[in-house]
Amino acid sequence: MEQVDSVIIISDTEGDNEEETSVFIVEDSPGQTYLFVAEALDISKDKSTEVIDEECGLAITYSKKGNVMPHARYDCVEQDFTRTENEVSGPTGSNLNFCDQCYCYICDKPASECQYWNLPSFCHCNAHNKSKYWKAHRDVALTGALSIFNFDLVDIDSELRHGGALLQTFCLELALEYNNYMMGIITSRSSLIPCICSCHNQFKIFCEMCQMNHVEIQLYSYTPVFNVVNKFLHQTEKEKPKTAAIMMIGVAKEILLHKQPPQEVFNKNDQTSTPSQAVPIFMHRITSALQRMLVLNDFPPYLFNKLKTFYKSLVLPSHCFIFTNSLNVLSWEDPFLTSILRGQNITGQRQKKGRKETFWEDFPVVHARVERMEAREEYRELVRYLRVIKCNDTLKLRALRDKVPFYFCKYGDFNSAAQSFHLSTSLTCCIACRLTPYQYMVYLKILRTGTAPATCELSDSGQWVHVEGGKLLKSCILLKCSLRILFVNAVLYRDVHCWSRLIQIHCNYFSMEADVLQVPPAGFVKNTAILAASVLEDLRSGIVGLPKPFSSVLHREATLILVTMAAAQMLHKKISMMKLVLPLIVAYGKNFWALKLLFDSLSTKEEILHNFCAILSNNIYIHRSMMIDVVKCHDANYVSDLVTLFLSFEQTTVQSLSIPVLNVLVEEWHEFKTKEHLWIQSLHNFLQTKVVPAMEMVNTAQFTELRNKLNRIL
Structure with a gap:
């Protein structure tokens, strides 16, 4: 810049205040910036002040040299800079020179600290922001290990940058350990297979028979590499989701390149001793973790798609072909998934390019979706999802589907919950067949009271809350549902606690009402007890209709009679296997007329009555x-x-x-x-x-x- 002799002052001062002071920054010479203070003066009163503009009445009263701020080398006002596209053989023009505030465009360090400032084949002194070549180098320098993902710089936040830095450090450590692995270890064969020949023990020589056991061989063990990777993956689990995702997928890229030398290994039975055994273990761990991350975290679309694309580009060796397309996780906004969650698609199938496509996801993805929808209390969507989804682990998927009745209860659809216990497919039996006694009793409490656990755990402990909008089941529907579950589940059928809980709820055990029903007429009890035999047989066959007495004024008494007769039938069949019957007696409370019916039903066979009384007498003492x-x-x-x-x-x-x-x-x-x-x-x-x-x-x-x-x- 050529030195100028004149200074131009531009005032943006507004208003009529003659005492107002304005501050101006002007350049007097290259690299020198001055600050001037000009005051509005009455020139007619003071002719000694240096006048700059007589018309405006401005004069300079103070000046100070300004500070030069840090800047890229190509923006320096003290040293000339010559721009080139990709010159790296040496400094161009005076690009080698720099002032105290010049920074390297590539390293983002002061020019005095740049190791490659004038180094041939690098020459960072020539770098500037108008060159595609130098901009690409700067992007790599700034992103480090993230450069393999081709992120836009504007998309790289602190979490991604932190993950890239950790990944870059890990890659250096891993490369060193992998090189050691490829070099192998020199040892003798006898260190693996002890020599039993006595020649060298007695004569200190090797005979022809055992000489081969003492030759030096080169062995390889991948275990140290395995330990380095395993330690790093443990570290990733403690990081934030974005950071962890970058670290994990970067690890996958590195370990998939590891080869196995053709020579022997230390211990072939050790899964960590060879890449062909260890890498699939890591890939399963990494892939499962990434699948969960994509489901549980609201990654921005650019990162979501970038991770999937990068994973798809990985070159998988033959021992890892099983992981092909494992990261094809649908986003929550995917049309196929949203149509299922909204109930618009109840089959889980669609036509895509003329072919039928079935909704299928890996189990870690399914489990993560269930976990997220539970946390958000999206129980309707969760039921729709579980009813159509298919995955690679049918047993674990079945365990998730077994909670469908619970999800129905959580949003108040108790009728659908009662029906879902008995729905089955061609591949599996119904949910009722797999209920445990504890689960059965918890479900009875939910269906009887219209309340449910506050959490998503099917547990009787902890806080229970009223289900808003839920309509309680009619007594007859609850009766049919609970009895049918007992009839199809052999474990529940012979469990005395299940029967005692069923008796309790039909004695209004869970309600605020008194637990004593009115004593019905003897004729009503007798006729209903006779009718109960055919009703129970129909329920076993799947016929769920109930006759007139169960909808009469004495319907509650009728249901208790039916439950009592069902319990008596169970005792006739299972009394020889039972050691505890006292809970049955306790369950009736003060409804002694129903307890008398139980004893009357057992008395039809003297042996059954005798066994029952003997067990009960023993229970009272114990x-x-x-x-x-x-x-x-x-x-x-x-x-x-x-x-x-x-x-x-x-x-x-x-x-x-x-x-x-x-x-x-x-x-x-x-x-x-x-x-x-x-x-x-x-x-x-x-x-x-x-x-x-x-x-x-x-x-x-x-x-x-x-x-x-x-x-x-x-």
């Missing part, structure tokens, strides 16, 4: 804490009515059940003294006025002993 808790939950009349019920039967086997009940009551009498005075007094009166006199008429040793115990506490 599980006395359960019996005590039940007595405490009810009033004193509960014990009175239960003992009276047992004593009212003609069969002595049933009568004798009153003995263990009263024995436990007497032995644990101190437990009941904590109850209120009226409660314990009422129980005291019952024992004194009803039980003891009744026992006077029975002279058996057991009753005599019990009577003596009662007399002592009374």
Whole structure:
């Protein structure tokens, strides 16, 4: 720049304030910038001030040399710069020179620190932003390992840059370890196969037979390389999603290039000793992780597509062909996927280029989609997705589909939930067949109360919330659903806790109503019990209609009768396999008329009744804490009515059940003294006025002993 003798001052000052000060920055010579302060003056009053513009009344009152800011070499105002396209043989013109604030365009460092400033074949001093050659070099320098992805610079944020930096450091470490692997280790064959020949032990020589066992051989072990990669992958799992994705796919590119020397390896049975065994392990881990990342994270479209495209470009060796197209994950905005989630496509199939295409995804993708939709409470979409999706692991997919009834319950469609237990395909049985006793009891509580766990875990513990918009199942539908599940699931059918929970819910156990139903007429109980046999047979056959009594005024009593008859049928078949029946008795609460029906149904076969009473008597002693808790939950009349019920039967086997009940009551009498005075007094009166006199008429040793115990506490 040529030196100028004049300075042009342009004022942007507005207003009529004559005292206003303006600041101007002007250039006087190359590399020298001056700051001038010009003040509006009354020239007529002060003729000694240097006047710049008489018309405006401006004069310079102060000046200061400005600071030169850091700049690229080609923008320097002190040193001339000659632009060339791709000159690297040496400095052009005076490009080698630089001022204190000049930076290298490629390295982004001060020119004085650039190692390649005037190095032949590099010559960074010639670099500038108008050259495609130098811009490409700058992009590579800035992106480091990210250059393999061909990102636009505007798309590279701090997460991607961090991933690229870590990947670049890893590649250097990996290259060093891989080179060591390819060099191998020199050792003797006897280090692998111990020589058993005695010649060299006795004579310190090798005979012709064992000489080959002591020659030097070159062995290779990929294990150190495996450890380096494994350590880096552990590190990626702690990084943010974008960073981790770049690191993982970069690792895949590097390890897929690893070859296996033709010579022997240390341990062929070790999966880490050769690339052909170790690389597929890493690829499975990397691919599964990338699949989950693409589903669980809202990557911007450019990154989503870039990762898929780069993965597709990887050259897979023969031992990794299974991973071909493994990263073809559909985005959440894909038309095929969205049509399924919105319920517009219920078959999971579409026509594409004249061919039928089925909705199919790898299991890690399926699992990640389920996880994300659960977190977002998109239960409708989740049900639609699971009903049509197909994947490579049918057993794991079936486990996910088994939660479909739960998802129906989560958004209040209890009718669909009840139906979905029994839906099956040609490849698998229905969901009801695979329910565990715990799951069955949780489902009963959900369907009976219209509440559900606050989380997506099918668990009775934790917080439960009311399902908004949900309409409770009718009692008859719940009855049919619960019984049909028991009939198709052998494990549930013989589980006493499942039956006791079913009895409880039909005694209004989960509602705010009283747990005592009205005692129906004896004729109604008898006729409904007779009718129950055919109803249960129909339910086993899949016929789900219920006759008139189950829709009458006494429909709740009718359903309890049906459940009682079903439980009696189960006991007739499975009593020999059972060791616990006390929960059945407890489940009835104060509905003693239904409990009497159970005993009447068992009494049709004396052997069945005898076995049941023997197990129950044993349970009362062994599980006395359960019996005590039940007595405490009810009033004193509960014990009175239960003992009276047992004593009212003609069969002595049933009568004798009153003995263990009263024995436990007497032995644990101190437990009941904590109850209120009226409660314990009422129980005291019952024992004194009803039980003891009744026992006077029975002279058996057991009753005599019990009577003596009662007399002592009374």
